[in-house]
Amino acid sequence: NAGVTQTPKFQVLKTGQSMTLQCAQDMNHEYMSWYRQDPGMGLRLIHYSVGAGITDQGEVPNGYNVSRSTTEDFPLRLLSAAPSQTSVYFCASSYSTSGTYNEQFFGPGTRLTVL
Amino acid sequence: KNEVEQSPQNLTAQEGEFITINCSYSVGISALHWLQQHPGGGIVSLFMLSSGKKKHGRLIATINIQEKHSSLHITASHPRDSAVYICAVREETSGSRLTFGEGTQLTVNP
Numbered sequence: 108n109a110g111v112t113q114t115p116k117f118q119v120l121k122t123g124q125s126m127t128l129q130c131a132q133d134m135n136h137e138y139m140s141w142y143r144q145d146p147g148m149g150l151r152l153i154h155y156s157v158g159a160g161i162t163d164q165g166e167v168p169n170g171y172n173v174s175r176s177t178t179e180d181f182p183l184r185l186l187s188a189a190p191s192q193t194s195v196y197f198c199a200s201s202y203s204t205s206g207t208y209n210e211q212f213f214g215p216g217t218r219l220t221v222l
Numbered sequence: 223k224n225e226v227e228q229s230p231q232n233l234t235a236q237e238g239e240f241i242t243i244n245c246s247y248s249v250g251i252s253a254l255h256w257l258q259q260h261p262g263g264g265i266v267s268l269f270m271l272s273s274g275k276k277k278h279g280r281l282i283a284t285i286n287i288q289e290k291h292s293s294l295h296i297t298a299s300h301p302r303d304s305a306v307y308i309c310a311v312r313e314e315t316s317g318s319r320l321t322f323g324e325g326t327q328l329t330v331n332p
Contacts, residue, residue, distance in 0.1 A: 138318050140318075140319075147324065148324060149224070149226070149308070149310075149321075149322035149323050149324045149325065150308070150310075150320075150322040151322075152319060152320070155318065155319065157317070157318055165319065195263065197265060199265075201318065203318075207252070207253075208253075208312065208317075208318045209270065210255065210267035210270045211255070211267060211320065212267070213257075213264070213265040213266070213267075215263065215264055216263050216264070216265075
């Protein structure tokens with residue numbers, strides 16, 4: 108299994124550009140999430156999904172869109188990039204057992220710089 | 223005030239020392255996670271616990287639900303243990319969502 112994969116690893120954008128960060132997992136996990144990590148702050152949840160066709164907002168959703176058309180893929184779209192979105196982005200997945208969610212598996216991260 | 227507080231923020235130790243990292247939280251939880259973030263940035267899950275104690279190799283995690291406190295211990299520390307250790311809680315009412323502490327930067331010198 109490849110686990111959780113993310114592309115690209117690095118990206119530089121200009122203010123106002125749009126792009127999509129890709130995330131895929133091959134573990135048939137129903138739960139997937141996107142976090143951003145900024146210096147001096149803990150990981151913050153952007154959006155999450157508990158299954159195909161179901162998405163919800165996290166703590167910092169503004170400026171980001173997601174969709175979940177398949178169990179495997181959970182892309183994160185930046186609609187109009189801003190310097191405040193400069194961060195490291197992590198995708199994670201998890202599964203539930205008898206209604207209880209287990210450990211999260213993280214992708215390697217995408218380092219995004221917005222100029 | 224963050225819902226999840228870790229202490230210390232930074233910790234430097236000599237190889238072989240016993241290390242303790244603390245995590246306090248202010249909400250009712252269904253589970254607590256300890257994660258490790260390597261210097262290269264990758265994040266791996268170390269433990270998930272809802273009561274008592276778990277051990278994996280030289281790592282031990284404990285939780286006291288009544289006191290809303292957890293500790294991560296590393297015995298016989300080694301330079302390869304140098305990493306950021308992150309505590310995260312799953313609130314009782316949040317379903318699948320985790321709330322993270324800011325992390326503890328551990329440096330183990332040879």
